[in-house]
């Protein structure tokens with residue numbers, strides 16, 4: 001991992017160290033059996049980097065592109081070091097988190113900024129970060145943890161400016177098992193969003209939710225759509241609760257994500273994985289469950 005430390009002399013020191021950790025993390029995910037690896041650009045934006053790193057817009061754009069190169073480097077290096085494993089290369093997916101993640105006021109978890117932010121403001125914020133990911137050659141975009149319908153609809157329109165890229169769209173959801181974070185009905189929103197851009201969407205669903213909520217959110221989502229089903233994706237967190245004083249709690253009360261996998265696959269969900277507080281061991285177990293499920297069919 002020292003390679004980038006030595007060669008990449010124009011990068012600020014803290015980013016160089018971060019790069020090493022990130023490369024190591026990507027290698028861990030790959031070795032655990034991940035078919036898809038997501039860049040660490042969830043919160044990355046041109047304006048955010050310009051403001052907080054005191055760099056130019058061009059440098060900020062290049063930094064987002066570099067994040068894709070790091071994933072590719074990790075994949076190539078892993079394949080070189082472990083040729084005997086002969087694993088297919090994972091898809092490199094560019095993470096596009098919500099506009100609210102740039103506001104640092106927790107509104108990304110509720111979508112409340114949708115009422116006070118114009119669609120144009122969101123569009124202008126997203127456009128260059130998406131352009132950088134696409135230019136760097138990601139295989140797919142992850143429009144993820146989106147809390148409000150208005151931003152999702154804008155993103156599905158915006159990616160038409162990049163007609164050769166495909167994407168998945170994943171919402172963040174409330175605890176009620178029926179709504180996205182901003183309160184709109186999940187199933188209606190999923191169907192409506194898919195119909196807005198079926199040519200570029202590989203899947204629509206949810207991420208970073210408790211696994212126990214998946215069934216009620218996704219059940220019968222494609223009822224009555226036999227001719228035109230929405231391809232579905234879910235990658236939940238571990239199901240733990242977050243407490244401001246104690247951090248993440250109640251892990252012992254959570255069923256591991258992999259125990260849900262056969263049922264989710266039975267429900268027609270085709271993309272499954274893990275988000276916050278899921279680890280390489282979870283990836284391996286999820287993969288094993290998916291393989292077992294396939295063998296039984």
Ligand SMILES: [Zn+2]
Nearest residue numbers: 208237275276
């Ligand atoms: Zn998460």
